[in-house]
Amino acid sequence: MNLLDIKNLSIELTSHGENILAVDRVSLALKDGEIRGLVGESGSGKSILAQAIIGVLDDKWHVTADRFHWQGVDLLRLPLEERKQIITKDVAMIFQEPMSCLDPTNSIGEQIEEALDGSKFSGYFWQKAQQRKEAAAKLLHKVGIKQHDTCAKSYPHQLTNALCQRVMIAIALAKQPKLLIADEPTASMEATNQAQIFKLLESLNKLKNMSILLISHELEKISHWTDYLTVMYSGQFVEAGTTEQIFNTPFHPYTKALIASTPRASTNLIKKSLLHTLPGSIPSLQHLPIGCRLGPRCPNAQKKCVIAPQVESFQGHQVSCHFSHRKEY
Amino acid sequence: MLNFTIRRLNLLFFTLLMLSIVSFSLSYFFPGDALVNLSGEINADQQRTEQLVELYNMDKSVFHQYTAYIGQIFSGNFGISMSSQVPISDELHTFLPATIELCLAALFIALIFGVPLGFIAAIFHNKPLDKIILTFAMVGYSIPVFWFALILILLFSITLSWFPSSGQLNLLFEIEQVTGFKFIDILLSDSEYQAQALKDAFMHIVLPAIAVATAPMTIFIRLARTSMLDVLESNYIKAAKAKGLSQAHIIYHHGIRNSLVGIVRLIGLHFANLVTVAMIAEVIFNWQGAGSWLIESIFARDYTAIQGGLIALASFTFFINILADFLYAALNPLERHKKHGA
Incomplete structure (x- = not known):
C-alpha cells in the first residue's frame, strides 16, 4: 500500500480575476520508507505542490485532485479540519531558508517544545514542563546538536543557517512523522553542511523508516540519496521512476536534456565548447503554452504536442510524452 | 542590552x-x-x-x-510668568500633571482598543469585519477633535447626562494638591469621601480621554493591521501551520508578539501627535492642564511661559519615546542579543 497516493492534483492561482494553472494534473505516489526526489527547475511548482500536500497554502490557491489518499484513507472525503489533523500528525515539512521559518522573537527551545505532542506527558504542569524540556533536548541530540542548553536558549538570529535547518528538522521530528517533506533543505548552504544535512536525513530514513520527499532543483546532487525520482516541468508531470531508470534510460526529452546538461568529470569537453542546454527558458505563469508546456523548447515537439499527453507507465517507469525516447533503449 | x-x-x-x-x-x-x-x-x-x-x-x-x-x-528656575508674575515652575507643577494624566489615559485607551481591533481586522482580512473596522478607522481619523469633543459633550453630558462636561473633579470634594495628579492626590488624601471622589475624577476623565484617544487609536488600528498582515504572510507562520498548531495558538504565540515589535516603536512617534490633540481638547473640556495653560500664554504673549511649557511638554514626549524604545527592546530579541554566525 502506498503511504501517499496523489493522482491528477491541480493547483490554480486566482489573481486579478484570472485563473492560472500553476500545477497541472501531477501524480505522485510514495511508499513506506522510500526517499523520493522531486526535481524541477525553479518555478516548476515543486514547492507549491509540497505546500499543497501539507495544506499551508493560503486562500489565493485552489487545490483539486482526483485522488488524495494517505495510508489508504481518502482525504478528499474528509472535512477540512480532520484532513489537516491527519496530515499534520503524520507529515512534517522543512523549508528552504530555515532562518526565516523560525519565529525571531521566540527562543529555539520554545519553538521545539510547542511542536511536541502534549498528550504524551503526564503529571502536574511543572512535571510536564520538565518532560517537555527533556524531550526537546533529546530532539536536539538526534539532529546532532550537542549543546542543547545553549541552543534552546538562543534565538534564530544567533544561529547559523545550517544550525537553523537542524533545528527545523528537530521540530519536524517532534511529531514522529511518517513522511518528511524537505523543500530544498540545503539551499544556500556550504557543501560540507549540505552533506551533513543529507546524511542526517538518510540516517533518519534508515533508522526510523521515515519516508522522505526530497525537493530540489539539483538533480545530480540529490540523486545520490534518493531511491525514486519524479521530474516536473512548469507545473506538469514529466517523468517518474527509480533513480537508475531516470538516469540510465530517461524517456522524456526534458529529463534527457536535464541529465545531459550536468557536466561530468568523465566526459571530455572541448575547451570553450558550449554546454548542452535546452533553448529558451521556463515560461512564466502568465504565458503558459497549451498542451505539453515543454513544447516550444522541446527537440522532439510535433503538432500533436498541443494536446497534453497522458501518463504512460512501463514497469513502474512513468512518462508523459507523445514522442518519448523509450524505444531507443 | x-x-x-x-x-x-x-x-x-x-x-x-x-x-x-x-x-x-x-x-x-x-x-x-x-x-x-x-x-x-x-x-x-x-x-x-x-x-x-x-x-x-x-x-x-x-x-x-x-x-x-x-x-x-x-535648579528649577524657569523664570516667572510675564502675565501673572507667578514662577513658571509653580504653574508647571500645577498644570503639567493634569496633562500627563489626560495623555496617559488617552494613550491607554488608544492602545487597549486600537491594537486589538487592528489585529482582528488583519485576522479577518478581506472579510466584512475587516471592512467595518477599516471604515471606522477612516472615519475616526478624519473627524477633527474639536468637533468630536463638542459632539461628545452634547450627547453624553447634555442629552444623556452620563458624564460631566468640564473640569477634572467636582468642587465639592476638597482634595489637597500634592503631586498634581488628581488620582494620586485623591488616594493620598484622608478625605472620608475618597471613593466617591475617585469615581467622580474617573467620570470627568472619560470624555476628554475618548476625544483625545480617537485619532491616535485609528492610527494604531491601521498600524496593527498592516503589521499583523505582514507577520501572517511570513514563512515562520507557514512553518508553524505545518507543525499542526491551531490558528489561535499561532496568533497568540507567534503573531501578536512579532507584530507588536513592529508597532511599539511607532507608539512613541505618534505620542507627539496625541499631546497636540490633548492641548485642544483641554481647552474645550476646561481641563486645567499645561495645554490650555500654554495656549492662554500664547494669547497673552507670555514668552517665559511659552519657553517653560515648550521644555516641559517636549521633555515629556521624549521621555515617552525613549520608554517605547525600551519596550521595543524588551519585545525584540534581535535588539537585545548580539548576532552570531551568518
Missing part, C-alpha cells in the same frame, strides 16, 4: 541639548529684551535688573549666557 541603553540615553541627552538650545534662542528671537524674556520680570527695578544680569550672565558671551540658563533650569 547595555549598548542599547547607552545609545538610547545618548539620544535622550542630545535631543534635550538641542531642545534647550532652541528654547534659549527663543528669548532672542521673541520681540523685546532678551533678559526680560528669559526671566519674565517686566517690572524689575534697577537693582533687580543688575541681579538678573548677574544671574543670567547677560554681560558675558552667548555661550556663558546659555550655560547660566541651563544652570537655572536645572
